Amino acid sequence: MTHPTPASTARSRDGRPRKQIHLGAHFPGVNNTTVWSDPASRSQIEFSSFEHLARRAEEAKLDFFFLAEGLRLREHKGQIHDLDVVGRPDTLPVLAALAAVTDRLGLAGTVNTTFNEPYELARQFASLDILSGGRAAWNLVTSPDAFTGANFRRGGFLPYEERYERAGELVALARQLWDSWDDDAVIDLVDGQDDGTVDVLAPGGLVRPGGVRPFAHRGKHFDVSGQFETPRGPQGHPVLFQAGDSVDGRDFAAATADVVFSAHSAFEDGQAFYADVKSRLAAHGRDRDSLKILPATVVVLGDTADEAAERAREIRLQQVPGRTAIAFLEQVWGRDLTAYDPEGPLPDVEPDLEHLSITRGRVRHVKDPGPVVRAWREKAAANGWSIRDLVIDVTSRGGFVGTAQQVADDIDRHVQEDASDGFILVPHLTPAGLDDVFDQVVPLLQERGSFRTEYTGTTLRDHLGLSRPEVGAVPAPVGDTVAAGASSSARLS
Numbered sequence: 001m002t003h004p005t006p007a008s009t010a011r012s013r014d015g016r017p018r019k020q021i022h023l024g025a026h027f028p029g030v031n032n033t034t035v036w037s038d039p040a041s042r043s044q045i046e047f048s049s050f051e052h053l054a055r056r057a058e059e060a061k062l063d064f065f066f067l068a069e070g071l072r073l074r075e076h077k078g079q080i081h082d083l084d085v086v087g088r089p090d091t092l093p094v095l096a097a098l099a100a101v102t103d104r105l106g107l108a109g110t111v112n113t114t115f116n117e118p119y120e121l122a123r124q125f126a127s128l129d130i131l132s133g134g135r136a137a138w139n140l141v142t143s144p145d146a147f148t149g150a151n152f153r154r155g156g157f158l159p160y161e162e163r164y165e166r167a168g169e170l171v172a173l174a175r176q177l178w179d180s181w182d183d184d185a186v187i188d189l190v191d192g193q194d195d196g197t198v199d200v201l202a203p204g205g206l207v208r209p210g211g212v213r214p215f216a217h218r219g220k221h222f223d224v225s226g227q228f229e230t231p232r233g234p235q236g237h238p239v240l241f242q243a244g245d246s247v248d249g250r251d252f253a254a255a256t257a258d259v260v261f262s263a264h265s266a267f268e269d270g271q272a273f274y275a276d277v278k279s280r281l282a283a284h285g286r287d288r289d290s291l292k293i294l295p296a297t298v299v300v301l302g303d304t305a306d307e308a309a310e311r312a313r314e315i316r317l318q319q320v321p322g323r324t325a326i327a328f329l330e331q332v333w334g335r336d337l338t339a340y341d342p343e344g345p346l347p348d349v350e351p352d353l354e355h356l357s358i359t360r361g362r363v364r365h366v367k368d369p370g371p372v373v374r375a376w377r378e379k380a381a382a383n384g385w386s387i388r389d390l391v392i393d394v395t396s397r398g399g400f401v402g403t404a405q406q407v408a409d410d411i412d413r414h415v416q417e418d419a420s421d422g423f424i425l426v427p428h429l430t431p432a433g434l435d436d437v438f439d440q441v442v443p444l445l446q447e448r449g450s451f452r453t454e455y456t457g458t459t460l461r462d463h464l465g466l467s468r469p470e471v472g473a474v475p476a477p478v479g480d481t482v483a484a485g486a487s488s489s490a491r492l493s
């Protein structure tokens with residue numbers, strides 16, 4: 001099922017061939033991971049910011065650039081949440097623009113499966129794959145909340161338990177659309193020769209008889225039929241990422257995804273998640289290497305371990321100023337806590353169960369705050385912590401903190417010992433926050449033979465060691481799928 005990952009003869013400590021590390025560069029969204037108040041931070045919306053991170057990631061030979069998505073401005077107590085930056089552009093135009101200024105870097109975009117239609121998404125990602133020469137990836141997310149859904153044309157939200165059902169039908173349908181074109185469907189008009197190669201990018205004009213087939217599908221969530229407009233991309237199907245953590249999410253990943261974007265970056269937690277998700281693959285007839293698991297992580301470097309730890313502490317203090325700490329507690333307490341001093345003890349009032357959705361849009365709501373509040377009070381009392389100290393602790397994302405050598409050792413250990421297949425690196429500063437990782441840590445990973453020194457392929461599937469799907473190799477969507485029999489030999493318009 002998979003290509004061998006780029007060759008290295010080096011072996012890991014237990015004698016297995018050394019696994020090759022996969023690395024992505026995450027362009028932060030509008031949350032407080034980036035210290036927006038730092039003078040070194042730039043715009044979250046100007047193209048130069050995206051371009052900086054993408055160019056530097058490509059120079060460091062990373063696998064891909066990664067964009068998250070938020071579809072509605074967050075609100076807090078009825079107001080736009082503006083403690084961090086507000087507003088961001090749509091994912092796909094940004095990636096298309098980056099395709100023009102990069103050459104090999106994969107371009108991964110998060111796009112929701114609940115609010116969009118399969119034809120639109122299949123066409124957009126096939127187009128990105130074509131424009132980028134085979135570098136497109138789609139991170140499938142399923143957030144179904146009504147607050148976000150109200151922005152969409154059908155008020156388009158779903159019952160929570162149906163989100164993966166719709167996602168599964170949508171992706172299977174997208175694959176059917178991508179497969180409705182043969183790789184060599186277009187006859188090259190320049191030389192008119194049938195040389196049997198993938199001719200998607202040739203200046204074609206004639207469709208080979210039978211090379212493009214109509215589709216028709218009637219299922220629970222979609223009832224569509226027609227002909228797909230966009231030729232099959234260089235990768236056949238864009239690489240599919242999945243981000244979702246529940247049992248349903250893990251099964252969906254095992255059935256569907258090429259990459260899982262996870263939050264399990266700590267070593268033991270990572271190993272448990274890795275074993276769990278990989279063990280689900282066999283039931284879908286897939287081998288372990290056909291799915292890569294890449295947790296998000298942050299890296300803080302220093303000349304000594306102590307210096308790095310000190311810097312990490314400073315970054316956390318910048319990420320969680322007093323007002324942010326209070327706003328975070330208000331999400332759990334469901335009430336206004338602005339009268340409390342963030343440098344003082346936790347609020348003595350109890351949570352207001354009537355108003356738990358005080359914050360709306362891409363946040364996790366605590367269903368029963370009682371046990372959470374009790375545990376936090378105990379933790380704060382035991383450590384002598386203020387509100388701000390506690391919020392810094394409970395919102396910590398862990399990550400790698402140390403000298404470049406220590407961080408390289410640690411990243412490699414996680415990969416060689418199956419806590420992950422690599423990482424999606426999240427910077428503290430936008431857009432230059434990963435420059436020191438590229439300059440100092442990546443060369444050490446390269447020296448030990450765990451990370452490529454040159455790209456050996458042209459597509460993201462090549463970088464990740466993933467096979468290129470053949471036409472028709474994946475199952476049809478659940479529902480009535482009309483076999484794509486009748487052929488089209490019409491001239492392309």
Ligand SMILES: Cc1cc2nc3c(=O)[nH]c(=O)nc-3n(C[C@H](O)[C@H](O)[C@H](O)COP(=O)(O)O)c2cc1C
Binds near residue numbers: 250
């Ligand atoms: C690491 C990670 C990153 C995510 N990134 C996004 C995102 O950028 N946009 C979004 O709408 N949802 C995002 N999600 C939310 C998931 O798509 C999903 O809606 C959520 O995790 C609930 O699904 P689950 O119950 O299977 O975990 C992310 C989830 C995880 C675990």
